[in-house]
Amino acid sequence: MEEKSKDFLAGRVKDLATRAYMNNFITHTDFLSVSEIAMFHQILASEGVSSNVHEYCGARYVIYGGFDDAERAMVCFLPEYMDEETFLLSEKSEQTVLSCVSIKPVNSKFSDDLNHRDYLGSLMNLGIERDQIGDILSGDKQAYVFATPEIAQMICKELIRIRHTSVKCEIVNASECDIRPEFEEIQGSVASERIDAILAFVYHLSRSEAQKLIESESVFIDGRTAYSGGYDLKEGARVSVRGHGKFIYLGQQNVTRKGRLFVSVKKFI
Incomplete structure (x- = not known):
């Protein structure tokens, strides 16, 4: 159950992407954890590839776990004739990947x-x-x-x-599958939309405790490792925290008279 090393994963995804591009068929990784998916994004960034493009070594890719909000997922590299929408429709009917x-x-x-x-x-x-x-x-x-x-x-x-x-x-x-992760919506005031402030609010931590989680690379925002407590969360951001759980940031609702932000999050339980 050990996580894959960055070098191993880098070699693996490059091989899979190249094979999908050269041979025009679907390839995919094993199921990756949240931190391994973050590692995949790091690999792309280290090669100057924007993860917003969803393409690597000439092949389009989809991160797919079988349903929305899946925590463990595969990176699937697609043939030239297939886009993300076609792939997802195909999987709904045939389930060839998982x-x-x-x-x-x-x-x-x-x-x-x-x-x-x-x-x-x-x-x-x-x-x-x-x-x-x-x-x-x-x-x-x-x-x-x-x-x-x-x-x-x-x-x-x-x-x-x-x-x-x-x-x-x-x-x-x-x-x-009619079972989905349960969640509760919580609201409260924070000084700012910085990730360390939101973490402290959601999990009842001090700002220094929240910062330690970030420094230990235990916080992931939309599948990417958070390195700075000063990062401002965007509405809809999905945050996973190793050892604590995950939540979706719903955004700022209003500003209090003292200038604090009143925010909402959807916390998975």
Whole structure:
């Protein structure tokens, strides 16, 4: 479950992008963590490639995890004839890059109360590597796992029990997954829209504690590592904080009489 080194990832994405461009077919990475996706953006920046262009070594790319707001995702490099919209429409119908597995108890009446750790542990016990599966969305008596098609088939064949609960698995269309990360909207006043100020507000930290998180490269804004506490968040920015969670910055609502900003965020719980 170790993260990929920057040199390894740099070589891998260059090879995949080149193959997609030269051979005109889809290639993709394994599932990457939030920090590995940030590393991918760093690799592009180090080569003078703007991540806003969504093209590398001649090939267009899409960061895709199976649904909006997916935390773990693949970098998919596209053939010349395919754009992002075409790719996403194709995946909805064919699921060639990743598959969605539904996991349910055989008898819900006698099911344990299973959580994310239970599902992940059972998959690891099958010998599956973490980079072969994406997000695990667990709800009441059911979970959905995003995985490569080969691993999805393996899960359906081999996963029959989680803790003391017998389970049944089947591959379903990702659109059938009706579980999404839950969130709460919180509002409050801050001195500015600086990332360190917003972090302190959202997670009840001191500004110095927020700054330490940034200095340890534990904060990611729209998939990119945050290096400065002075960065002003833009409305709609998606922020992930290692060890704390993630939130979407909804922006400034108004200004208080004392000149502080009244802001809103959507915090995932």
